[in-house]
Amino acid sequence: MKLFSLFLLLFSSFFYRYLPPRTLHSKRMEKENSSLVTEFILIGLTDLPELQLPLLFLFLGIYLVTVVGNLSMVTLIGQSSHLHNPMYYFLCNLSFIDLCQSTVIIPKMLMNFSSEKSIISYPECMTQFYIFAFLTISECHMLAAMAYDRYVAICNPLLxxxxxxxxxxxxxxxxxxxxxLVEATAHTGCLLRVFFCEENAINHYFCDLLPLLKLSCSSTYVNEVMALSLSAFNILFPILTIICSYIFIIASILKIQSTEGRSKAFSTCSSHIAAVGVFFGSLAFMYLQPSSVSSMDQGKVSSVFYTIIVPMLNPLIYSLRNKDVKIALRKVIERTL
Known part of the structure; x- marks a missing residue:
């Protein structure tokens, strides 16, 4: 957790040096209003004291499973030569993204459960959001690339x-x-020009865009339009790609003569579709709702799925039911022993 704080501080120095917050009118605003926010309070998932300890152990367990699962996938794919093909190349990158995303969010979340007041500085908050946005946007399109790869493998195996x-x-x-990277930089660049005055309690367990915009004492119109536009692109375009890919995949599966082969292929596809559905469904619930009807309390619960649950499940869904991964794992264990 100390390494995580150091990691955020190193990134925050970048923002303060190259993307200074509250530029142009910052000095004038500081003179006019001495209460500009320099740190935020993360309310977290719940403010009930009796739930803090159980949630601490729950999310600590989830984090350990996530780290072990994704780190094992990256290591296994890197060491096993027969896994050096496009499918596992994309899967390795997905595991890397999930590992980084969990590490950006969960350690700070665990610290929040063990302290009375969870405080995060302005630069740490902006840095956390920047890395989170970069990783989440990357995961959306990585899943689309993986679906296209599976479409080519199943529907055009000879090519x-x-x-x-x-x-x-x-x-x-x-x-x-x-x-x-481009979209995260655009989001963060606009967010750095938003003013936060007296209110500094973020109704969330990490620094996300929408909860931050609700605290602003300046206009957030540009941020909201950009968030809605880019969210629609990052969610709808990959979803359409995945749906089209799986329609062709299922059509090819139906041509399989063997009932056992069809059943196994459908089982694999259904687990992939379920994971993708949970990821994009929770993202859409959070970012594609109008701000007038969105609820931060419901949004917090929804965000648990795409920030914590899905990164834990991805290695299990994409690997443990895969014959090649099981063989590679057995070889690595035999080599180690």
Whole structure:
């Protein structure tokens, strides 16, 4: 947890140096209003004292499972030569994203459960949001790339090595991260120009965009329009890609003569679709609702799914039911012993 705080402080120095908050009119505003916020209070999931300790152990357990599962996937794919193909290349990147996202959010959340008042400084808050936005946007499009890869593998197996060349896969991953970086920078750049006056209690367990905008004492119109537009793109475009891919995949599965083969393929697809559905469904509930009808208390519960639950489940869904991963894991264990 100390490493996490140090990590946030290092990133916050970047923002203060290159993207200084409250520029242009900041000095004048500080003279006019001496109560500009320098730190925030995270209310967390609940303010009931009797729930703090049980939730601490619950989310600590979830975090440990998430770290072990995703770190194992990254290590296993990196060490197993027969897993060096596009499918596992994308899966390795997904595990890396999930591991980083959990580490950005959960350690601070655990500290909140063990302290009376959870305080996060302004630069730490902006840094946490920036990294979270980058990773979440990247995950949305990484899932779309994985669905396209599965479509090519199942529907065009003879052309798979041609259509999913190493160069194309590398460009897809670079494009996913670049998109996440550009959009996260745009969101954070606009957020750094929003003023926070007296109110500093964030009704959330981490620094998310919408709870922060609700505390603003300046206009947030540009931020809200950008949030709605980019959220619609980052949620709807991958969903359409995934739906189209799985329609073709299911059509191909129906052509399989073996009942056992069909059943196994449907079982795998259903688990993938369920994970994707929970991820994008909870994201849509949080970011595609009008601000006038959205509830932060409901949003907190929804955000638990895409920030905490899905990163824990992804390694289990995409790996433990996979024969190649089981073989690779057995070989690594035998080599270790």
């Amino acid at each position: 798979y090595n041609v259509l999913m060349s190493n160069q194309l896969c590398s460009w897809l991953v670079v494009g996913v991260y670049a998109l996440g």
